[in-house]
Amino acid sequence: MGYLGRRQAKGILLEGLRHLEYRGYDSTGIATWEGTDFSVVRAVGHLDALIEKIGDLEICGTAGIGHTRWATHGAITEGNAHPHRSCDGKVVIVHNGVVENFLQIGTFLGAQNYRSSSETDSEVLANLIAYHCAKEDGAGGHSAFLEGVRRALLHVRGAYGIVAMHVDFPGEMVGARNSSPLILGIGDGEFFFSSDTAGFASHAKDAIFLNDGEMAHLVGGDFSICTLSRERVEAARRAVEWREALVEKNGYAHFMLKEIYEQPTTLRNAMRGRFSPDGSGTHFGGLQMSTRELLQIDRIVFCACGSARFACAIGEYLIERIARIPVEVEYASEFRYRNAPLDKNTLVVAVSQSGETIDTLSALLEAKRKGFRVMAITNGVGSSIAREADGGIYQHAGPEIGVAATKTFTSQVCLMAMLAIHLGRLRDLSCEDGTEMVDALQRLPSLVEEALELDDAVRSVAEKYAHCDHMFFLGRQSMFPVAMEGALKLKEVAYVHADGYAAAEMKHGPIALIGKDCPAFFLACDGRMLEKIQSNVQEVRARGARIVVAVCGDDRGVSSVADDVLILPRSHDITQALISTIAVQLFAYHMGVLRGCNVDCPRNLAKSVTVE
Numbered sequence: 261m262g263y264l265g266r267r268q269a270k271g272i273l274l275e276g277l278r279h280l281e282y283r284g285y286d287s288t289g290i291a292t293w294e295g296t297d298f299s300v301v302r303a304v305g306h307l308d309a310l311i312e313k314i315g316d317l318e319i320c321g322t323a324g325i326g327h328t329r330w331a332t333h334g335a336i337t338e339g340n341a342h343p344h345r346s347c348d349g350k351v352v353i354v355h356n357g358v359v360e361n362f363l364q365i366g367t368f369l370g371a372q373n374y375r376s377s378s379e380t381d382s383e384v385l386a387n388l389i390a391y392h393c394a395k396e397d398g399a400g401g402h403s404a405f406l407e408g409v410r411r412a413l414l415h416v417r418g419a420y421g422i423v424a425m426h427v428d429f430p431g432e433m434v435g436a437r438n439s440s441p442l443i444l445g446i447g448d449g450e451f452f453f454s455s456d457t458a459g460f461a462s463h464a465k466d467a468i469f470l471n472d473g474e475m476a477h478l479v480g481g482d483f484s485i486c487t488l489s490r491e492r493v494e495a496a497r498r499a500v501e502w503r504e505a506l507v508e509k510n511g512y513a514h515f516m517l518k519e520i521y522e523q524p525t526t527l528r529n530a531m532r533g534r535f536s537p538d539g540s541g542t543h544f545g546g547l548q549m550s551t552r553e554l555l556q557i558d559r560i561v562f563c564a565c566g567s568a569r570f571a572c573a574i575g576e577y578l579i580e581r582i583a584r585i586p587v588e589v590e591y592a593s594e595f596r597y598r599n600a601p602l603d604k605n606t607l608v609v610a611v612s613q614s615g616e617t618i619d620t621l622s623a624l625l626e627a628k629r630k631g632f633r634v635m636a637i638t639n640g641v642g643s644s645i646a647r648e649a650d651g652g653i654y655q656h657a658g659p660e661i662g663v664a665a666t667k668t669f670t671s672q673v674c675l676m677a678m679l680a681i682h683l684g685r686l687r688d689l690s691c692e693d694g695t696e697m698v699d700a701l702q703r704l705p706s707l708v709e710e711a712l713e714l715d716d717a718v719r720s721v722a723e724k725y726a727h728c729d730h731m732f733f734l735g736r737q738s739m740f741p742v743a744m745e746g747a748l749k750l751k752e753v754a755y756v757h758a759d760g761y762a763a764a765e766m767k768h769g770p771i772a773l774i775g776k777d778c779p780a781f782f783l784a785c786d787g788r789m790l791e792k793i794q795s796n797v798q799e800v801r802a803r804g805a806r807i808v809v810a811v812c813g814d815d816r817g818v819s820s821v822a823d824d825v826l827i828l829p830r831s832h833d834i835t836q837a838l839i840s841t842i843a844v845q846l847f848a849y850h851m852g853v854l855r856g857c858n859v860d861c862p863r864n865l866a867k868s869v870t871v872e
């Protein structure tokens with residue numbers, strides 16, 4: 261966060277940081293310009309710890325910067341928290357990202373007597389800026405501060421979103437970005453920086469999303485944007501939307517629960533206006549591909565991380581089955597460096613709720629560099645991934661504050677089904693089958709509402725397993741990614757070691773772990789696989805595990821061999837995976853709450869992962 265204006269910065273910074281809390285962090289801090297010097301306060305832990313530490317301290321000033329840190333270089337300590345101050349006391353800086361060559365820069369600076377006191381790469385950056393500012397004489401019409409920052413950044417390898425202030429340039433502030441988001445908010449005679457519009461949306465009217473290699477300079481009640489090579493940039497402004505209701509809990513105990521319950525609405529929003537008038541297909545406004553180009557696609561490669569990758573894995577089942585196009589799902593972080601051979605008719609699709617995950621963004625850029633068409637599926641309107649893609653589909657799920665993905669996951673799955681139908685109808689999917697699938701999608705929100713009625717039943721089941729420290733989630737076909745998502749949710753919000761497996765794979769190794777202290781949660785909602793999954797349930801049960809099953813409709817006796825049964829609404833095959841997800845989301849949520857975990861902000865996790 262950064263603020264420069266007429267009002268006191270402290271409250272605005274703390275409010276902004278509060279709205280950025282959902283991104284996940286482990287320490288915080290602010291620095292304000294008090295007229296003669298900076299006041300810097302930092303604290304380990306959450307924002308309340310910082311507020312307590314500030315207490316009655318007179319932290320004045322109408323310019324300031326603030327930060328929530330998710331530790332990369334150096335432990336979670338006050339000394340490593342931001343803002344960092346250069347050793348000559350001149351520069352304060354907040355930094356997201358990683359300076360990859362910080363050791364080399366640190367060695368160089370050490371020789372010039374600029375030494376760090378923390379373990380972070382960010383303090384090195386503060387020193388580097390101070391070093392270059394000290395050498396600047398302001399000649400050439402540029403602010404010496406801006407020029408010092410620019411020269412410093414020319415030496416940096418890695419990712420950064422920074423905001424900096426300098427003692428000798430009290431009315432100025434500089435922000436810059438490379439691979440880590442930074443947005444300039446423009447209010448009435450005041451300016452803001454934030455890595456997400458949520459940081460200033462209640463104050464600013466307009467926003468400018470900086471591009472990589474751009475710097476924004478605030479001075480004299482105005483702003484200018486230029487590149488690292490000093491070219492002036494005329495950036496487009498976007499209106500800032502502030503939807504307070506979406507970032508409040510509205511009576512729910514946690515954001516995670518609220519967002520689980522929002523899913524009927526977010527699914528409606530994902531589908532709105534995207535069915536073809538004859539009701540047999542789907543269409544998307546932003547693909548930027550002609551029918552001819554869509555028909556030429558002979559392979560799809562999805563790149564994503566975490567939950568988004570599991571949504572793609574469900575998409576793989578759907579698209580291969582409905583559109584008969586081969587699909588591969590890649591870990592974005594691996595794809596980027598793997599140099600995978602792709603052929604010219606391959607469509608690369610980056611999927612990311614935030615639109616800022618650096619691994620996914622880098623995979624997209626790598627594919628683009630090689631000349632492939634790249635598409636994005638994202639909830640992040642105006643995000644880096646949305647802007648870099650050639651075309652794409654917005655999720656319209658609204659802000660997701662809980663760190664663990666819930667509503668953004670199901671909206672991605674819904675869009676996967678819609679994309680499969682879209683590509684299928686251009687190929688061999690009949691009008692009749694298309695109509696049946698569209699009908700199934702239209703019924704989906706009310707079926708999800710029905711699934712949510714299981715909430716109390718799921719809580720009762722969770723009460724029985726809340727003491728367990730290990731658990732397997734098992735499923736077959738499209739239930740397999742749901743199993744992986746269930747395991748991920750449980751790890752994240754309940755700190756239970758969990759694994760999601762293809763049910764038949766258990767006997768190839770993991771079954772060695774099964775026993776009375778390691779229960780198994782079976783997703784048995786794929787009608788075609790029920791007999792097979794029944795055998796898998798028996799195999800695990802025979803080894804003493806307690807069994808939870810989620811079933812729907814006629815379960816062919818699977819539930820009779822389970823200890824606990826959750827009965828979900830039965831739907832069409834293309835939507836069953838999505839409906840089954842509700843059970844594992846609720847289960848993870850209740851397990852987390854019962855185990856006393858902070859389900860909205862789990863330890864060690866960040867919502868927007870802007871480091872590799």
Ligand code: F6R
Pocket residue numbers: 565566567568569611612613614615616617620663664665666748749752867868869
């Ligand atoms: C899981 C979760 C993470 C994200 C992953 C990718 O609940 O939230 O695994 O799915 O970090 O994030 P996005 O979708 O923003 O690229």
